[in-house]
Amino acid sequence: MLQTLSLRDFVIVDQLELDLSSGFTVLTGETGVGKSILLDALSLVLGERADSSQIREGCNRAEISALFRIDPQQIRHFNQWLDGQGFPLEDEGQSLLLKRAVETNGRSRAFINGNVATLAQLREAGDQLVDIHGQHAHQLLLKSGAQCELLDRHANHMDLVSEVS
Numbered sequence: 001m002l003q004t005l006s007l008r009d010f011v012i013v014d015q016l017e018l019d020l021s022s023g024f025t026v027l028t029g030e031t032g033v034g035k036s037i038l039l040d041a042l043s044l045v046l047g048e049r050a051d052s053s054q055i056r057e058g059c060n061r062a063e064i065s066a067l068f069r070i071d072p073q074q075i076r077h078f079n080q081w082l083d084g085q086g087f088p089l090e091d092e093g094q095s096l097l098l099k100r101a102v103e104t105n106g107r108s109r110a111f112i113n114g115n116v117a118t119l120a121q122l123r124e125a126g127d128q129l130v131d132i133h134g135q136h137a138h139q140l141l142l143k144s145g146a147q148c149e150l151l152d153r154h155a156n157h158m159d160l161v162s163e164v165s
Helices: 035-045 075-085 119-129 144-154 158-164
Strands: 002-010 013-019 061-069 095-103 108-112 115-117
Touching: 002 035, 013 035, 035 061, 035 095, 075 119, 075 158, 095 119, 108 119, 115 119, 144 158
Parallel strands: none
Antiparallel strands: 002 013, 002 061, 061 095, 095 108, 108 115
């Protein structure tokens, strides 16, 4: 679950820390108030392609970070993935911090739990944490692997899945 989304010098946002508590969260507003900016920032911190035009005018870099609380049913599997990638666990493996910095020269840097990461690692972590559905976006349920994972989760078999893998 996404707990906090922080933006600094991203597009038109000077600084924002969006604190999301447990439960259902809805972003609403009229056209042009910034809903898409928040989704673009989330996509960026999940490994989407960066662009120097995303840096607020007059600034040298944009930074986006997202703090996730790992679902108790996913902790064991996710911590194995983190360990396999060489990333230390935060908060006894219950939290994950993803961060992305975009420079004016077009380069960007990615971090997982404060350690330098590749964009591929950021994307892989993001794929396990978030599924963004848009009006014309690809749906996760069309992927056979996602269907199996959904069924295993619903049956509460994630420990068995880890053991078998």
